[in-house]
Amino acid sequence: MAPSPTRVVIVGGGFGGCFTARRLERIFGGGGAVEVSLVNRDNYFVFQPLLPEVASGAIIPHQIVNPIRRMLPRTRFFQSEVDGIDLEKREVAVLVGEGRQHHRLPFDHLVLAMGTVVNMSGMPGMSQHSLPMKNLGDAFYLRNHVVGCLENADIEPDPELKRALLTFVVVGGGFSGVETIGELQETIEAVLPSYPNIRRGDVKLLVIQSGPRILPEVVPGLADYARKVLEARGVEVITGTRCQAATADAVLLPDGRRVPTRTLVSTVGNAPHPLLSRLPVKREKGRVVAEETLSVPGWAGVWALGDCAHVVSADSGQPYAPTAQNAIRQATVCADNIAAAIRGRPLRPFRFRALGSLASIGRRSAVAQIMGMRFSGFVAWFLWRTIYLSKLPGWERRLRVALDWTLDLFFKRDLSQLKVFQSERVDEAHYEPGESIVKQGEIGDRFYIIARGAVEVVREDEGGLTCTRLARLGPGEHFGEVALLQNVPRTATVRAVEPTDVVCIGRGDFDAVARSFSLLKAGLQQEAIRRGPS
Numbered sequence: 390m391a392p393s394p395t396r397v398v399i400v401g402g403g404f405g406g407c408f409t410a411r412r413l414e415r416i417f418g419g420g421g422a423v424e425v426s427l428v429n430r431d432n433y434f435v436f437q438p439l440l441p442e443v444a445s446g447a448i449i450p451h452q453i454v455n456p457i458r459r460m461l462p463r464t465r466f467f468q469s470e471v472d473g474i475d476l477e478k479r480e481v482a483v484l485v486g487e488g489r490q491h492h493r494l495p496f497d498h499l500v501l502a503m504g505t506v507v508n509m510s511g512m513p514g515m516s517q518h519s520l521p522m523k524n525l526g527d528a529f530y531l532r533n534h535v536v537g538c539l540e541n542a543d544i545e546p547d548p549e550l551k552r553a554l555l556t557f558v559v560v561g562g563g564f565s566g567v568e569t570i571g572e573l574q575e576t577i578e579a580v581l582p583s584y585p586n587i588r589r590g591d592v593k594l595l596v597i598q599s600g601p602r603i604l605p606e607v608v609p610g611l612a613d614y615a616r617k618v619l620e621a622r623g624v625e626v627i628t629g630t631r632c633q634a635a636t637a638d639a640v641l642l643p644d645g646r647r648v649p650t651r652t653l654v655s656t657v658g659n660a661p662h663p664l665l666s667r668l669p670v671k672r673e674k675g676r677v678v679a680e681e682t683l684s685v686p687g688w689a690g691v692w693a694l695g696d697c698a699h700v701v702s703a704d705s706g707q708p709y710a711p712t713a714q715n716a717i718r719q720a721t722v723c724a725d726n727i728a729a730a731i732r733g734r735p736l737r738p739f740r741f742r743a744l745g746s747l748a749s750i751g752r753r754s755a756v757a758q759i760m761g762m763r764f765s766g767f768v769a770w771f772l773w774r775t776i777y778l779s780k781l782p783g784w785e786r787r788l789r790v791a792l793d794w795t796l797d798l799f800f801k802r803d804l805s806q807l808k809v810f811q812s813e814r815v816d817e818a819h820y821e822p823g824e825s826i827v828k829q830g831e832i833g834d835r836f837y838i839i840a841r842g843a844v845e846v847v848r849e850d851e852g853g854l855t856c857t858r859l860a861r862l863g864p865g866e867h868f869g870e871v872a873l874l875q876n877v878p879r880t881a882t883v884r885a886v887e888p889t890d891v892v893c894i895g896r897g898d899f900d901a902v903a904r905s906f907s908l909l910k911a912g913l914q915q916e917a918i919r920r921g922p923s
């Protein structure tokens with residue numbers, strides 16, 4: 390009998406995860422000795438540095454993503470949410486399928502590459518009213534939102550409301566904030582001739598940075614250059630200021646200033662991934678501490694890299710910055726060291742000195758610092774485009790992006806507002822007799838109210854041999870709250886016994902209502918105790 394393969398499980402399909410898998414595919418080929426699995430929420434890899442270009446409409450969203458199955462043909466891919474990691478039992482819990490059932494992936498080697506999450510809870514109103522800039526959906530949404538603001542402003546009779554619609558605020562003056570405001574400015578200026586009722590002077594763009602200068606990643610001279618260029622184009626650059634709060638209508642600054650706006654973009658608020666806080670590993674500011682070899686101390690066969698890892702550089706004594714540049718290089722070392730560990734060979738350390746930094750500021754201008762040399766203006770912009778193009782995975786994507794950029798030089802930016810609606814938050818559904826609405830053992834992510842018909846609540850024993858009927862519920866009654874309130878899998882199955890219509894409320898909305906409406910939450914909790922698990 391053939392020996393079972395060594396199982397490598399990678400959590401996260403960003404720069405760290407995908408490039409580790411790609412290197413492992415190259416090392417081990419398609420042989421069966423090593424089985425590589427990768428779990429990612431989306432079925433594509435996103436080239437995040439080009440998100441601001443998607444937000445401005447310079448690139449079509451599809452061009453900066455690669456389907457992971459195509460990128461990694463010899464890797465077992467799971468488009469799922471990782472829900473838990475058990476380092477003792479050496480398995481990863483993923484939620485699979487429509488019913489979000491738990492599935493366990495055992496591993497011999499585990500690669501932690503899940504990046505960071507956005508957490509804006511530190512500033513009142515920010516999580517509710519700001520638009521993040523982290524994934525493809527954010528960039529796509531922002532582009533359409535900006536076009537929507539221009540459309541509304543063009544026909545808005547109330548001057549105050551018109552001013553708010555034409556005020557665009559970006560919080561965060563690092564690379565992504567500066568690139569976002571630069572791209573927005575370029576796009577808005579390019580499309581304004583199509584809006585006869587908006588004058589150039591009606592549009593206000595602001596970038597707010599808490600530190601003393603924008604672009605702290607580059608030398609002060611280049612940051613000053615970027616600031617002057619942005620200001621010359623009418624962008625107000627506010628430094629040394631932390632936003633106090635955000636509301637549906639405005640952003641509030643510490644000096645008492647209230648800036649009415651309908652567009653508040655946040656490029657700050659990156660926080661450690663919550664899954665990491667549950668691991669019995671050493672952490673530094675929430676990131677997993679890894680050795681120079683990228684192995685996690687105390688856990689043989691566990692590796693961490695990219696934004697979720699804290700790896701100290703032997704040269705500088707400082708942790709490596711959370712950049713794509715570092716994540717890609719760490720991925721090579723991580724894969725090589727996994728291969729070395731499997732083959733019983735010595736591991737090598739990750740040593741890398743960043744080659745430089747680049748930031749586009751829109752309108753064919755950028756700042757760049759590459760291997761000690763400084764560039765600004767058009768030359769820097771040309772370098773910026775060439776370097777990013779060369780880094781995009783796959784020739785097809787490179788060609789498509791190059792084509793988009795070339796067309797952008799000759800044609801006007803598109804101003805169609807593509808309305809992509811979120812699925813209804815409060816949904817209605819119909820079930821015929823015998824159909825299950827929730828199934829025992831599933832992860833509960835909805836709360837249900839019966840509008841018409843009747844259901845029965847049944848519980849199966851462990852072996853599934855016997856089934857106990859717990860209740861029959863009718864119009865006006867509800868179910869599904871226990872799994873949401875107690876965060877446990879469904880403890881019973883609910884199925885229709887008549888043609889039944891239900892109103893379904895998703896977990897996010899249920900949590901938001903239960904959090905703020907204490908009477909409802911207390912009532913549901915009491916009812917759950919009275920009924921017992923359901």
Ligand SMILES: Cc1cc2nc3c(=O)[nH]c(=O)nc-3n(C[C@H](O)[C@H](O)[C@H](O)COP(=O)(O)OP(=O)(O)OC[C@H]3O[C@@H](n4cnc5c(N)ncnc54)[C@H](O)[C@@H]3O)c2cc1C
Pocket residue numbers: 400401402403404405406428429430431437438439440441469470471472502503504505522523524564565662664694695696697711712713714715716747
């Ligand atoms: C707008 C923007 C511009 C940037 N510009 C630059 C730049 O110019 N240069 C540069 O070097 N860097 C840049 N960066 C930073 C760079 O993109 C990150 O450093 C890099 O993406 C980190 O790679 P990673 O693999 O660690 O994390 P990520 O690329 O964030 O990948 C993590 C992946 O894990 C997945 N994941 C997370 N949790 C789960 C879970 N529970 N279950 C399943 N999947 C999960 C996520 O969906 C994601 O796909 C930029 C970032 C942004 C947002």
